[in-house]
Amino acid sequence: MQxxxxxxxxxxxxxxxxxxxxxxxxxxxxDAAAGLAIGSxxxxxxxxxxxxxxxxxxxxxxPRVSASGSFCVNVLAAxxxxxxxxxxxxxxxxxxxxxxxxxxxxxxxxHDVLAWIDxxxxxxxxxxxxxxxxxxxxxxxxxxxxxxxxxxxxxYANLR
Numbered sequence: 775m776q777x778x779x780x781x782x783x784x785x786x787x788x789x790x791x792x793x794x795x796x797x798x799x800x801x802x803x804x805d806a807a808a809g810l811a812i813g814s815x816x817x818x819x820x821x822x823x824x825x826x827x828x829x830x831x832x833x834x835x836x837p838r839v840s841a842s843g844s845f846c847v848n849v850l851a852a853x854x855x856x857x858x859x860x861x862x863x864x865x866x867x868x869x870x871x872x873x874x875x876x877x878x879x880x881x882x883x884x885h886d887v888l889a890w891i892d893x894x895x896x897x898x899x900x901x902x903x904x905x906x907x908x909x910x911x912x913x914x915x916x917x918x919x920x921x922x923x924x925x926x927x928x929x930y931a932n933l934r
Contacts, residue, residue, distance in 0.1 A: 791926040796848040796861045797827060798874070798882040799839035807869040807882045808838035811862040813925050815847060823911035825891055828904045834864060836905075840895055844879035845909065847891040850923040855930050857884065858923060878913050889916045 798809035810833060818824040825847065829836045839845050850858055860868050873885035877892035884890075893909030900906075924931045 794923040799845040801838040810835040846881035848884040852921040
């Protein structure tokens with residue numbers, strides 16, 4: 775198999791636009807909210823309702839989120855780039871300036887998102903330097919009807 779340059783790989787795949795989400799949960803050791811920005815969220819199945827996303831094995835936030843066995847996917851709106859930047863960075867209290875309430879699982883549901891999907895961790899599959907997380911959907915809802923936050927060619931993009 776041919777060796778692929780990492781920079782070329784990122785640049786090429788950056789031509790595929792992705793929606794931006796924040797996956798959030800409650801760290802059972804500290805009872806604190808934790809979360810991370812995810813651009814690899816996808817629907818898997820309607821029956822049963824399953825969703826998925828990929829997370830780097832080096833993530834410091836995902837172990838804190840996954841320890842509770844549940845998470846909430848928050849689909850960000852185009853006007854929430856600032857929220858994305860908070861969760862795309864490292865840090866302990868990313869929720870210090872972010873409004874949220876608890877979904878049914880207790881996981882953080884961020885205010886003013888486009889939509890949210892509350893899940894239990896169903897399975898985790900190893901895949902190279904990432905894990906593929908499959909979530910069983912507990913509940914979900916749409917909060918507002920505006921454009922989504924989209925990531926394209928290394929930056930945020932508008933649909934219009």
